[in-house]
Amino acid sequence: MKIGLIGLPQAGKKTLFRLLTRYTFSEKDLAANKNIKSFFQIKDPRFDHLVSAYKPKKEARGGVDIELLPDLGQDAMEKGDIFKDIAEFDAVCHVVRAFGDDSIYHINGSVDFKRDIDNINSEFILHDLLFIEKRLERIETNLKKANAGEELKEKELLLKLKTQLDKELPLRLIDLTAQETKIIASYPFITAKKLIIVLNVSENELGDVENLKKLEQEYQVLDIYILQICAKVESEISELDTKQEKEEFLTALGIKEPAIDALTRTCIKAVDLISFFTVGSDEVRQWLIKANSSAPEAAGVIHSDLQKGFIRAEVMKYTDFLALGHEDKLRQEGKVSLKGKDYIVEDGDIINIKFNV
Numbered sequence: 001m002k003i004g005l006i007g008l009p010q011a012g013k014k015t016l017f018r019l020l021t022r023y024t025f026s027e028k029d030l031a032a033n034k035n036i037k038s039f040f041q042i043k044d045p046r047f048d049h050l051v052s053a054y055k056p057k058k059e060a061r062g063g064v065d066i067e068l069l070p071d072l073g074q075d076a077m078e079k080g081d082i083f084k085d086i087a088e089f090d091a092v093c094h095v096v097r098a099f100g101d102d103s104i105y106h107i108n109g110s111v112d113f114k115r116d117i118d119n120i121n122s123e124f125i126l127h128d129l130l131f132i133e134k135r136l137e138r139i140e141t142n143l144k145k146a147n148a149g150e151e152l153k154e155k156e157l158l159l160k161l162k163t164q165l166d167k168e169l170p171l172r173l174i175d176l177t178a179q180e181t182k183i184i185a186s187y188p189f190i191t192a193k194k195l196i197i198v199l200n201v202s203e204n205e206l207g208d209v210e211n212l213k214k215l216e217q218e219y220q221v222l223d224i225y226i227l228q229i230c231a232k233v234e235s236e237i238s239e240l241d242t243k244q245e246k247e248e249f250l251t252a253l254g255i256k257e258p259a260i261d262a263l264t265r266t267c268i269k270a271v272d273l274i275s276f277f278t279v280g281s282d283e284v285r286q287w288l289i290k291a292n293s294s295a296p297e298a299a300g301v302i303h304s305d306l307q308k309g310f311i312r313a314e315v316m317k318y319t320d321f322l323a324l325g326h327e328d329k330l331r332q333e334g335k336v337s338l339k340g341k342d343y344i345v346e347d348g349d350i351i352n353i354k355f356n357v
Contacts, residue, residue, distance in 0.1 A: 001064050001065065001090050001271045001273060001288075002064070002065040002066065002067060002088070002089050002090055003064060003065070003066045003067070003089060003090065003091050003092070003093055003267050003270070003271065004066075004067050004069055004085065004086055004088075004089035004091070004092050004093065005017055005020075005066060005067065005068045005069065005093045005095065006069050006072055006082075006086065006092060006093070006094050006095070006120075007071070007072060007094060007095035007096065007097075008071060008072050008073070008096075008097065008106075008107050008108075008116060008120075009071040009072075009073060009105075009107050010097060010104050010105060010106065010107070011095045011096060011097040011200060012095055012097060012099075012200040012231040013068065013095040014030075014068065015231040015232075015234075015235060016095055016198065016200070016229070016231055016234075016260075016263075017036070017038070017066070017068045019231070019234050019235065019238055019260045020038075020040040020066060020260060020263070020264065021038035021039060021040045021066060023036065023038045033070045033071060034070060035067055035068065035069055035070065035085060036067065036068040037065065037066075037067045037068075038065075038066055038067075038068075039063050039064070039065055039066065040063055040064060040066050040264060040267075041061040041062070041063040041264070042061055042062050042063060042064075042264045042265060042268055042275070042286065042288075043061075043257075043258075043260070043261035043264050043265070044061070044062075044264075044265065044275060044286060045257075046275070046277070046318050046348060047059075047061055047062075047275075047277065047284070047286045049322065050277055050279055050284050050321075050350070051284050053279075053321075053325070053326070054279050054280060054281060054284050055281070056279075056280065056281055056282060056283050056284045057281070057282055057283065058282065058283040058284075059283065059284050059285070060283065060284075060285040060286065061286050062268075062275055062286035062287060062288040063288075064267060064268065064271070064273075064288070066093075066267075067085070067089070069082060069085055069086070070082065072120065073107060074107075077123055080127075083127050083188070083190060084188065086124075086190050086193075087188030087189070087190055089193060090193065090194075090271045091193055091194040091195070091196065091267065091270040091271045092190070092193055092194070092195050092196070093196040093198060093263075093267065094117070094120060094195065094196065094197050094198065095198045095200055096113045096116050096117055096197060096198065096199055096200065097111060097113065097116070097200055098111065098113040098199045098200055098201045098202075098205070098211065098228075099111070099200060099201055099202035099205070099230075099232075100202060101202070113199060113211070114215075117197060117215075117219075121170075121191075121195075121222075122168070124170070124190045124191050125165050125168055125170070125191055127190055128161075128165055128171060128189050128190060128191050128192075129162065129165045129166070131187065131188060131189070132158050132161060132162050132165070133162075135154075135158060135187075136155065136158055136159075136162075139151045139154060139155045139158070140155075143155070153183065154183055157180050157183055157184065160174075161174065161184075161189075165191070169222070170191035170192070170195075170222055170223070171189050171191045171192040172191060172192050172193065172194060172195075172223050173222070173223055194223070194225070194270040194271065194272075195222075195223075195224045195225070195270075196224070196225040196226075196227065196263075196266055196267065196270055197215070197219070197224055197225065197226045197227070198227050198228075198229055198263065199211070199212060199215070199226065199227065199228045199229065200229055200230070200231050201228055201229070201230050202230065202232070203230050203232055203233050205230075206228075206230045206233060206253065206255075207253075207254060209228065211228075212226060212228045225266050225269070225270055227259065227262065227263055227266060228259070229259040229260065229263065230259070233253070234258055234259060234260050236249070237249055237250070237258050238258075238260075246258075268288065272290055272291050273288045273289065273290060273291065274288070274289060274290075274291050274293075274345070274346070274347035274348075275287065275288060275347060275348065276289065276298055276345055276347075276348070276349040276350070276351050277318070277348075277349070277350045277351070278302065278350070278351060278352065278353075279327075279350055287301050287302065288301075289301050289345060291347075292344055293344070293345050294341060294342065294343065294344060294345070295310070295312075295313040295315075295339050295340070295341060295342075295343040295344075295345060295351070295353075296310040296341050297345075298313070298345045298351060298353075299313070299353045299355065302353065305355070305357050306353050306355045308355075308357060309355035309356045309357035310341060310353065310354075310355050311354045311355055311356055312338050312339060312340055312354045313338070313339045313340075313343060313351050313352065313353055313354065314336055314337075314338060314339075314351065314352040314353075314354065315336070315337050315338075315339050315343070315349050315350070315351055316330050316335060316336050316349070316350040316351075317335070317346075317348065317349065317350070318348035318349070318350060319348070320333075320335045321350060
């Protein structure tokens with residue numbers, strides 16, 4: 001799974017990328033304005049609580065690959081290469097400038113986050129429309145040949161997708177059959193991907209969620225995730241030395257947790273992943289799997305031998321663990337259940353795999 005981080009110049013995406021990944025930009029990086037690949041860990045309170053309870057020798061958070069793309073300037077979009085990169089991602093995180101600062105220029109001459117969001121979304125729709133039109137031209141040529149049954153099916157599907165895009169609606173809103181999904185699996189449709197909008201506001205607007213609520217209401221029907229963050233404040237939080245200092249800083253601002261932590265969880269949700277945990281005195285680890293995965297598939301994420309030799313899974317629910325506080329108490333209360341091969345893993349499950357190879 002890979003998430004792409006995009007945005008117009010001066011939107012704050014490099015700051016956000018650094019906060020997510022702890023990546024240190026070199027002068028060469030900044031001058032080249034190139035793709036930068038890294039990895040970010042999920043900040044999950046459930047994992048922190050399990051570590052506190054088990055006090056393991058080793059701990060390992062889950063995480064996902066992320067790639068920072070060059071600025072989404074008009075030149076980059078006209079050349080089109082940047083769309084090829086975006087098409088490879090499982091989800092797109094678009095950082096949008098909402099903060100005002102006369103010392104920092106805006107490529108469009110003024111700060112207007114709604115305009116910037118809609119402009120980029122329109123570029124994505126146009127990209128997908130152009131691809132469909134080119135593909136339909138090729139299909140029409142092939143239809144003149146014999147045995148064109150598969151092309152007819154594809155043409156019908158592409159016309160269906162084109163109708164959606166002509167309404168300025170993204171392809172991710174369309175429910176496709178397994179066969180339809182297979183037909184277009186290799187096609188570079190950008191609007192089929194989940195989209196996260198990160199509104200980068202100024203410090204004095206951090207507590208004002210009016211714009212956020214308006215965007216949520218408007219874009220909910222487009223299946224877009226919306227978050228609000230102040231990259232400047234998040235940077236200040238990250239530079240504090242101790243956990244206590246960070247908590248005091250957050251309390252003073254009236255914030256429950258750094259927005260960057262919430263963003264990591266939103267990214268995971270956007271790519272349709274859930275977490276399960278393995279626990280013990282040796283290690284507490286967070287694992288990521290696709291939603292609706294079976295217990296054997298979860299075992300395979302840990303090690304292929306566990307999936308091959310899967311017998312059953314011992315499952316504790318995190319909510320039960322949180323309520324009772326200790327694994328022994330869950331066992332005493334009958335809150336540890338045995339699950340077979342048909343069990344579908346739920347987000348937050350604490351699992352112990354029984355296997356035989």
